[in-house]
Amino acid sequence: xxxxxxxxxxxxxxxxxxxxxxxxxxxxxxxxxxxxxxxxxxxxxxxxxxxxxxxxxxxxxxxxxxxxxxxxxxxxxxxxxxxxxxxxxxxxxxxxxxxxxxxxxxxxxxxxxxxxxxxxxxxxxxxxxxxxxxxxxxxxxxxxxxxxxxxxxxxxxxxxxxxxxxxxxxxxxxxxxxxxxxxxxxxxxxxxxxxxxxxxxxxxxxxxxxxxxxxxxxxxxxxxxxxxxxxxxxxxxxxxxxxxxxxxxxxxxxxxxxxxxxxxxxxxxxxxxxxxxxxxxxxxxxxxxxxxxxxxxxxxxxxxxxxxxxxxxxxxxxxxxxxxxxxxxxxxxxxxxxxxxxxxxxxxxxxxxxxxxxxxxxxxxxxxxxxxxxxxxxxxxxxxxxxxxxxxxxxx
Amino acid sequence: xxxxxxxxxxxxxxxxxxxxxxxxxxxxxxxxxxxxxxxxxxxxxxxxxxxxxxxxxxxxxxxxxxxxxxxxxxxxxxxxxxxxxxxxxxxxxxxxxxxxxxxxxxxxxxxxxxxxxxxxxxxxxxxxxxxxxxxxxxxxxxxxxxxxxxxxxxxxxxxxxxxxxxxxxxxxxxxxxxxxxxxxxxxxxxxxxxxxxxxxxxxxxxxxxxxxxxxxxxxxxxxxxxxxxxxxxxxxxxxxxxxxxxxxxxxxxxxxxxxxxxxxxxxxxxxxxxxxxxxxxxxxxxxxxxxxxxxxxxxxxxxxxxxxxxxxxxxxxxxxxxxxxxxxxxxxxxxxxxxxxxxxxxxxxxxxxxxxxxxxxxxxxxxxxxxxxxxxxxxxxxxxxxxxxxxxxxxx
Numbered sequence: 001x002x003x004x005x006x007x008x009x010x011x012x013x014x015x016x017x018x019x020x021x022x023x024x025x026x027x028x029x030x031x032x033x034x035x036x037x038x039x040x041x042x043x044x045x046x047x048x049x050x051x052x053x054x055x056x057x058x059x060x061x062x063x064x065x066x067x068x069x070x071x072x073x074x075x076x077x078x079x080x081x082x083x084x085x086x087x088x089x090x091x092x093x094x095x096x097x098x099x100x101x102x103x104x105x106x107x108x109x110x111x112x113x114x115x116x117x118x119x120x121x122x123x124x125x126x127x128x129x130x131x132x133x134x135x136x137x138x139x140x141x142x143x144x145x146x147x148x149x150x151x152x153x154x155x156x157x158x159x160x161x162x163x164x165x166x167x168x169x170x171x172x173x174x175x176x177x178x179x180x181x182x183x184x185x186x187x188x189x190x191x192x193x194x195x196x197x198x199x200x201x202x203x204x205x206x207x208x209x210x211x212x213x214x215x216x217x218x219x220x221x222x223x224x225x226x227x228x229x230x231x232x233x234x235x236x237x238x239x240x241x242x243x244x245x246x247x248x249x250x251x252x253x254x255x256x257x258x259x260x261x262x263x264x265x266x267x268x269x270x271x272x273x274x275x276x277x278x279x280x281x282x283x284x285x286x287x288x289x290x291x292x293x294x295x296x297x298x299x300x301x302x303x304x305x306x307x308x309x310x311x312x313x314x315x316x317x318x319x320x321x322x323x324x325x326x327x328x329x330x331x332x333x334x335x336x337x338x339x340x341x342x343x344x345x346x347x348x349x350x351x352x353x354x355x356x357x358x359x360x361x362x363x364x365x366x367x368x369x370x371x372x373x374x375x376x377x378x379x380x381x382x383x384x385x386x387x388x389x390x391x392x393x394x395x396x
Numbered sequence: 397x398x399x400x401x402x403x404x405x406x407x408x409x410x411x412x413x414x415x416x417x418x419x420x421x422x423x424x425x426x427x428x429x430x431x432x433x434x435x436x437x438x439x440x441x442x443x444x445x446x447x448x449x450x451x452x453x454x455x456x457x458x459x460x461x462x463x464x465x466x467x468x469x470x471x472x473x474x475x476x477x478x479x480x481x482x483x484x485x486x487x488x489x490x491x492x493x494x495x496x497x498x499x500x501x502x503x504x505x506x507x508x509x510x511x512x513x514x515x516x517x518x519x520x521x522x523x524x525x526x527x528x529x530x531x532x533x534x535x536x537x538x539x540x541x542x543x544x545x546x547x548x549x550x551x552x553x554x555x556x557x558x559x560x561x562x563x564x565x566x567x568x569x570x571x572x573x574x575x576x577x578x579x580x581x582x583x584x585x586x587x588x589x590x591x592x593x594x595x596x597x598x599x600x601x602x603x604x605x606x607x608x609x610x611x612x613x614x615x616x617x618x619x620x621x622x623x624x625x626x627x628x629x630x631x632x633x634x635x636x637x638x639x640x641x642x643x644x645x646x647x648x649x650x651x652x653x654x655x656x657x658x659x660x661x662x663x664x665x666x667x668x669x670x671x672x673x674x675x676x677x678x679x680x681x682x683x684x685x686x687x688x689x690x691x692x693x694x695x696x697x698x699x700x701x702x703x704x705x706x707x708x709x710x711x712x713x714x715x716x717x718x719x720x721x722x723x724x725x726x727x728x729x730x731x732x733x734x735x736x737x738x739x740x741x742x743x744x745x746x747x748x749x750x751x752x753x754x755x756x757x758x759x760x761x762x763x764x765x766x767x768x769x770x771x772x773x774x775x776x777x778x779x780x781x782x783x784x785x786x787x788x789x790x791x792x
Contacts, residue, residue, distance in 0.1 A: 001567075001604050001660045002667035003515045010670055017469070042466050051464070052455045055683075059448045068447070068644035070438050073413070104500065104648075104677065111676030115536060119399045136674040140511060142538060171397070208397050248464035250682030252500075264397045271398035274406055278532040280507030281500065285681045286646030287451075 009136060016040060016132070016356045019345070023354040036353045036373075036381040041180065041330060043247040044372040045300040051246055054294045058287065067290065071283050073276045074269075075102025075255075079289045083255060086296045091228040094259050101272050102284040104252035106216045106241035110137045110174070113212055113237065113256065115279060116271035117171040118143035125165045126174040127157050129181050129333070129363030131214075134174060146170070147362055155184040155324050155333065159193050166201050172210040172237075173198065177226060178217040181361040181368035182333040183309075183326025188227050195233040208235050208263035216241040216254075219299040221328035222306045235263050242292070244330075245299045253288035305330050307375040315382040319389050332369040333358070337392040341367055347391070351384035405532060412436060412528070412752045415741070419750040432749045432769075432777040437576065437726060439643040440768040441696040447642055450690045454683065463686065467679050469672045470665075471498025471651075475685045479651060482692040487624040490655050497668050498680040500648035502612045502637035506533045506570065509608055509633065509652065511675060512667035513567040514539035521561045522570040523553050525577050525729070525759030527610075530570060542566070543758055551580040551720050551729065555589050562597050568606040568633075569594065573622060574613040577757040577764035578729040579705075579722025584623050591629040604631050604659035612637040612650075615695040617724035618702045631659050638688070640726075641695045649684035701726050703771040711778040715785050728765040729754070733788040737763050743787070747780035 016039050023037035058067060074080065077097060084095035103109040114124070120142040126134050128147035138145040148165035151158045157175075166173075175194065177186040186194075198209050213229045213236055229236045238257040243249035258268060276283065283289075312332055316323055322335035336344035341357040341364055348355050348367075358366030371378060412435050419433035454463060470476065473493060480491035499505040510520070516538040522530050524543035534541040544561035547554045553571075562569075571590065573582040582590075594605050609625045609632055625632045634653040639645035654664060672679065679685075708728055712719055718731035732740035737753040737760055744751050744763075754762030767774060 002512050002663045003518075005515055006512060006667050006670060006674075007663075009674075010666060040466070044461070047460045047464055052460060056452055056455055059452055064443045064448060065440070065643065068443055068642075068646050070436070070645045104681070107673075107678050108676035111674070116398050116402060119401055120538075122399075133673060136670075137676060140537075140674045142516075246464075247461065249466045250464050250679060252678065252681050267398045267403075270406060271402050274402060274532075277503075277529060278402075278405075278507070278536040279675055280504035280533060282503050282648065283646060285500070285648050285684065287683065288681065 005139070009139060016360055019354055019356065026352065030352060034352055036377065036384065038369040038371065038373070039354045039356050041370045042372060043244055043249060043300070044374070045247050045304050047247040048295075048298050048300060050295060050298055051248060051291065054291050055287065058290050062290070068286060071286055071289070073273050073283050075100070075284060076286070076289050079292055082293055083257070083296055087257060090297065091230070093228070093230055094261070095257055096260055098269060099258040099260055099265070101256040101269070101276070102289050103254050103256055103276075104281055104284045105243055105254040106214055106239045107133065107137070108252070108281060109239040109254060109256045110134070110212065110214060111140065111279060112272055112275040112281070113172065113239070114138050114141045114143060115275040116268065117210070121169065122171045123167055123169040124172055124174055125162070125170055127162075127176075129358060129361040129366070131176060131180045132360045143171075150182075150184075155179070155182045156186060156190045157194055159197060162194065162197050166197070166209070168205045170201070170209055172212045174212050174214060175229070176214040178221050178328025179331075180217065180329055181331050181356070181358070181363060182324065183329050183331040184324065185221055185224055185226055185327040191227045191229060191232045198233060198235075202235070210262070211236045213238045215239060216244050217329035219245040220302055220305060220330060222302065222309065223327050226328065230259055234261055237262065242295070246295060247300050251285070251288045253284055253292065304375075305372065308371045308373060308378045311375045311378040312369065312371050315378070316385060319382070319386050321385070321389065330370060330372045332371055333363065333366050334369060336365055336367050337389065339365055341365055348388055351388050353381060353384050353388070401535070405535060412756055415750055415752065422748065426748060430748055432773065432780065434765040434767065434769070435750045435752050437766045438768060439640055439645060439696070440770070441643050441700050443643040444691075444694050444696060446691060446694055447644060447687065450687050451683065454686050458686070464682060467682055467685070469669050469679050471496070471680060472682070472685050475688055478689055479653070479692055483653060486693065487626070489624070489626055490657070491653055492656055494665060495654040495656055495661070497652040497665070497672070498685050499650050499652055499672075500677055500680045501639055501650040502610055502635045503529065503533070504648070504677060505635040505650055505652045506530070506608065506610060507536065507675060508668055508671040508677070509568065509635070510534050510537045510539060511671040512664065513606070517565065518567045519563055519565040520568055520570055521558070521566055523572075525754060525757040525762070527572060527576045528756045539567075546578075551575070551578045552582060552586045553590055555593060558590065558593050562593070562605070564601045566597070566605055568608045570608045570610060571625070572610040574617050574724025575727075576613065576725055577727050577752070577754070577759060578720065579725050579727040580720065581617055581620055581622055581723040587623050587625060587628045594629060594631075598631070606658070607632045609634045611635060612640050613725040615641040616698055616701060616726060618698065618705065619723050622724065626655055630657055633658065633664075638691070642691060643696050647681070647684045649680055649688070700771075701768065704767045704769060704774045707771045707774040708765065708767050711774070712781060715778070715782050717781070717785065726766060726768045728767055729759065730763050730765060732761055732763050733785065735761055737761055744784055747784050749777060749780050749784065
């Protein structure tokens with residue numbers, strides 16, 4: 001009796017959460033220390049102490065009825081103002097209070113923008129490989145997700161694939177850098193190329209194409225600056241989440257940021273406000289909103305993730321695996337040792353290594369390693385990876 | 397550039413939030429004590445002390461990474477188990493941990509169920525007058541909301557209107573008792589009638605029709621017990637929010653509850669889990685989930701609301717207004733003194749009284765008073781109501 005369209009997407013999905021749950025069961029049998037569960041991007045660094053301190057202070061100092069009461073749908077004015085000022089100072093932008101809309105994380109922001117911008121059969125372009133949930137955010141609102149494959153050698157956006165993916169029905173382009181699943185940070189050259197193509201297509205079609213920048217991993221970049229997209233393309237809408245920066249993914253807090261120069265700013269604001277209501281959000285949780293008055297610019301110590309990355313990247317390369325050097329997020333995209341990446345993931349389980357198949361991210365033939373584990377755990381996983389490699393070598 | 401279907405619903409909406417905001421501006425000009433803002437259902441009783449105490453205890457005692465980390469999409473197992481046990485004890489039900497799905501309040505639960513159950517043009521029946529947002533929750537997912545008017549004398553569901561509203565495309569019936577906007581508690585007789593009609597139609601159509609019971613006001617019933625609907629109709633899905641019971645509407649916490657005997661239980665569970673993801677919720681906020689381990693059965697002191705209700709109900713009746721005796725929620729549904737309830741609300745503003753027009757709730761010719769104000773404020777509003785009544789008497 002559930003909706004046919006929902007059943008269809010359930011049946012076709014490779015569910016990483018299922019593999020993750022399987023890993024937990026294996027941990028119960030073999031001991032957690034003997035299972036290498038690289039499936040889910042679940043932050044492993046403690047939230048900074050200021051998070052709990054601030055929450056307790058709020059509970060002690062704010063009148064409870066206001067703290068826990070209804071704010072405007074778009075959020076508390078003082079929080080929105082604070083975030084606008086923070087972003088302006090940090091990135092040299094021109095945000096105003098009005099252009100900051102508090103959301104329950106970045107996922108909710110993308111769903112809200114999909115509902116705001118898409119009529120039936122309207123299109124959203126994204127660069128593949130991409131986070132599997134993108135398709136669901138778009139199809140839930142009867143839109144279509146159109147992938148534009150990255151250059152497989154560099155995992156950077158590709159001009160001709162992007163041009164081919166765009167159409168007069170494209171309402172927005174969804175970009176994610178640092179990227180899940182590849183760990184790539186899109187270079188300034190890539191961003192300039194994307195902006196150039198979109199400017200030309202906007203002019204050709206005679207209507208705006210928004211660039212929606214999904215940035216939950218912005219603070220997790222190790223070797224380079226992540227370009228701030230509003231500087232390259234005026235019709236950029238930034239979507240942010242504190243899940244990874246503060247290690248609080250369960251708390252669901254983030255925002256949508258639009259500079260007042262974004263096309264149809266007032267309509268977008270009205271549409272997002274309505275979507276917050278129509279999707280049942282009403283508002284982002286109030287306690288988590290107020291947390292940002294002190295934690296807007298706080299981040300976990302990413303040196304820990306970086307150390308793990310180095311262990312895995314260097315260890316896997318030494319064994320013989322092919323992988324790009326990941327500059328951000330906590331993902332490593334590795335070439336599977338056979339064409340069928342799902343079969344390869346099954347084979348890896350023999351070594352008690354759990355991986356996410358690239359097929360789930362429209363990146364078949366590859367696997368994603370979520371390296372939000374300790375460097376020590378990563379180190380201990382390497383002999384298993386070596387044995388796996390040997391098994392395939394002995395096959396041919 | 398926003399979606400045409402969204403623009404359509406924005407343009408047609410009578411926005412109570414706008415009147416509420418206007419009231420805040422009037423308060424700034426005339427002084428808050430001289431404005432009687434009865435527009436929004438914003439709890440006015442302090443949250444019970446145990447709310448903040450529990451939150452602080454959680455922050456002090458739980459490992460931060462787990463407390464703020466990703467739970468399963470449907471919520472923490474221990475919270476779901478606790479709520480199942482609480483409901484079983486309180487209402488004699490047979491809930492299991494699996495049948496409790498943690499949501500960001502009741503609004504989110506209805507959106508999730510709409511996405512789970514509706515294909516394009518599928519129908520949802522609700523009893524009118526109804527909470528204006530219902531139409532939006534359904535239309536966002538390309539469904540249709542079909543109203544079944546209550547008996548205007550009693551504000552109870554009407555058998556022939558319900559029968560006429562149902563069709564083979566009806567996926568669920570949305571029921572809200574105690575009711576927003578009328579304050580009516582649907583009687584046991586009404587519930588038996590609804591169950592009887594639905595059983596017959598299920599048999600006729602050969603597929604389940606769910607009864608979705610939206611219960612944010614269950615704990616706000618003053619003179620009678622609110623029947624628990626699972627006892628009357630097996631295919632009942634209960635939707636609950638702690639917004640009003642704990643006076644924490646900004647925190648967005650509630651649940652969906654389904655007994656294992658509900659038709660297609662496993663499919664519903666899979667569908668709701670997927671919808672939590674596809675709508676961008678991922679999970680209900682974790683801190684607020686854990687709060688319920690101690691506050692599942694706590695409620696504000698409703699005697700305060702009851703006192704205000706009595707002042708207004710008796711005061712308005714004495715002046716000459718027509719209104720039903722409201723047994724629950726914090727709403728009073730009053731007959732407007734002219735046919736055009738929007739014009740009547742405008743006229744009331746001359747007395748600095750802000751009301752919500754019934755047209756917004758598919759109850760034209762009436763107005764809704766949200767009486768979540770102090771009894772003293774209610775008392776002071778009565779002379780204005782009396783002058784308003786006199787103005788209309790002098791007209792004819």
